[in-house]
Amino acid sequence: MKKIYIHTGQHKTGTTSLQQMLFDNRLKLNEEENISFFTTDTKNRVIKNGNTCCWIKINKRNVENDASIVSPEVLAQNLAKLPNDVIMSAECFSWIFDKQELLRFKEELSKFFDEIIIIVYIRRQDKQIVSLYQQRSKKRRPPSNFFYGNEPTAIPMYNKNLDYYFDYNKRISNWGDVFGDDNIIIRVFDKKTLYKGDIVSDFCNLLNIKNITSSMKKNVSNGFEKTKVSHLMSSLGMRNDLRKIINQNLDNNGKLMPSKEEAKNFYLRYKESNKKLNERFKINKLEYIFDEDFSMYSDTSMDVWTEESANQAIIHILQSINDLQAIDYFKLGIKSLMKKV
Known part of the structure; x- marks a missing residue:
């Protein structure tokens, strides 16, 4: 068998x-x-x-x-x-x-x-979309663009396509x-x-697998500035070689997070669906599968530019351009031309 x-x-x-x-x-x-x-x-x-x-x-x-x-x-x-x-x-x-x-x-x-x-x-759906949407900012690819768009926010604006996944x-x-x-x-x-x-x-x-050791490898999330700028670069369809150069100079501290209310609202959209899933598959003893602790979020959104953070991002982007040498411009031009041939 x-x-x-x-x-x-x-x-x-x-x-x-x-x-x-x-x-x-x-x-x-x-x-x-x-x-x-x-x-x-x-x-x-x-x-x-x-x-x-x-x-x-x-x-x-x-x-x-x-x-x-x-x-x-x-x-x-x-x-x-x-x-x-x-x-x-x-x-x-x-x-x-x-x-x-x-x-x-x-x-x-x-x-x-x-x-x-x-x-x-x-x-839990709010945790899932925050983490997944951040991850998708790293590279412009389907189906993420079609499902989520490229808004520089912690949670994308709702559209019915999200329901297929969440x-x-x-x-x-x-x-x-x-x-x-x-x-x-x-x-x-x-x-x-x-x-x-x-x-x-x-x-x-x-699976009753025994005596297996491994070191946990994390798919590390980008920080606040890098995530927001990456979403913007994706919305422009920017070439990966240019993205890579700019990303090298972006700050990677902090994290894009929605407000407590935004996170709850996203989760509540699927709460009853979770209940039905649990009733059918008997996942655990919680009525709605997941705990409803939202203390990880603050009362205000942590995904909005301030004057200081926006200026810092602009400086880092300009620095990326300023650091390019003539040979770099030549290489980028050749790569762009080859893609058109």
Whole structure:
């Protein structure tokens, strides 16, 4: 009887640390735990960080069908080639909102696996969007632009597209409808509830993996100035080479944070949906899954320029230009020209 564990993320729940641990210990997992970790891309090359998001294609404009699995039949075959039970981890599964896409994936997996287990970690919606939106400021990419925009704020202005991702009940219930509720494991990403307080220990405990050590690697957030300027550069569609030069001079202290009221309002939009998710999947004993402590936020928004902070950012941007040498201008010009050819 062959089993596969599909870890679907979600984003900003320690996925980077988990994937790196699984990759670093893949030989030990195979030899001592009878578990294989899937680490190859669509061209059969090894992915050294363990993130197999390359198997999920992200579209740019069709929200409901925003992501699709690249050649699900080929993916299933590649997964089946591995000995023992298998783990695949790709947080981009969180972008799949089309149930038909999941049905096609299950159909292919079922040809080779007797049991398919879906594992997902969820985070209270306000904390999730603050962290995820900050992360997306680092680089201009779909689907983040289409979902969130590039406003230089802690939380983007609400639009209905956000519901596809942040309505956990609707999104995760699609997986339950396809793979069966008993095969869905939902864990709350919170130090107070995770086994030993971190996702790596929690995941290993779920799968009864023993004697695995790892150093937790954090996907470090940008500071106040760097985040705001990065959002603005994304809104302009600025080239990555120019972004890199400017980013080197930006201050990275502080953090963009919404006000307590803004955070609560975003969370309240999905509170009843969380209740329905808990009623269906019996995640924990809290009625709405998450605690409702908002003390981490202040009464006022911490994402607005002051005269001093705006002037400092302008100086840092101008300094980036001032530091460029003639050869740098030449290189940037050549890169820009080559992209047009």
